[in-house]
Amino acid sequence: MLKLLSSAVLSLLLSLGLVPATSEQDAALAVTTTTVATHNVLHGQGTLKPLADIIGWQEVDSAEAHSKLEALTAYDHFRPGENRLDARNSIAISWRKNKYEKTGDGSRLTHGGEAGVTPSRFVNWVVVKNKETGAKLAFINTHYISGAWNGAHPERQERWRTHNAVVREVVADLHGRGLPVVLVGDFNRALSQDIPGMNHLRTAGVDGVPIDQIYVRVGIGTGPAERLEKFGSDHFAYTATVAY
Secondary structure (H helix, E strand, O other): OHHHHHHHHHHHHHHOOOOOOOHHHHHHHOOOEEEEEEEEOHHHOOOOOOOOOEEEEEOOOOHHHHHHHHOOOOEEEEOOOOOOOOHHHHHOEEEEOOOEEEEEEEEEEEEOOEOOOEOOEEEEEEEEEEOOOOOEEEEEEEEOOOOOOOOOOHHHHHHHHHHHHHHHHHHHHHHHOOOOEEEEEEOOOOOOOOOOOEEEOOEOOOOOOOOEEEEEEOOOOOOOEEEOOOOOOOOOOEEEEEEO
């Protein structure tokens, strides 16, 4: 509370010209606003659009999908697999390279694949630093197994829960580093999750919870998220704004 009060008083004094501004004070008062998005691009059949400052993609698992990703030349991309079509690259992350630089990253296997059922599933994340303000943001992207909660394949629920446990561990680790955190992905479940320290953003004009979801660390965004077009996919794209 004292820090907040001190910042408010300092801001007022600066605005009145009673205290000379310094670069250190400017940095302390700076707020970074970032747009984020998520889109499942249907194995590259959808069009990959410059939806936001930072984007989490799902089903970037074909040569066509990766070619479309690379055509977004205003962005840098995180694809941690050694080969282009490695399963962990299907949940690529992109960020505007004129605004952000990557200072950290990671990828964790949630469970292995099974022919005719699911590819191996992963959680990918990056830490990016805003080039203007210096503020860092952790951005997580993931894609859960399909069919576990729609009545078709209840035997897949154990894999889904294992995946969810890894997501929670990754979120907790990044929280432990003191970072603002955004989590996006195709959750393949029309239910918001209780993830400690995170808020699920409802989607404006949409009843219920879509399977494509955005979560933000408590305090950096209240939403709502916005549903965009499908852009040739069978999923809508979603976007939101955070401030930290």
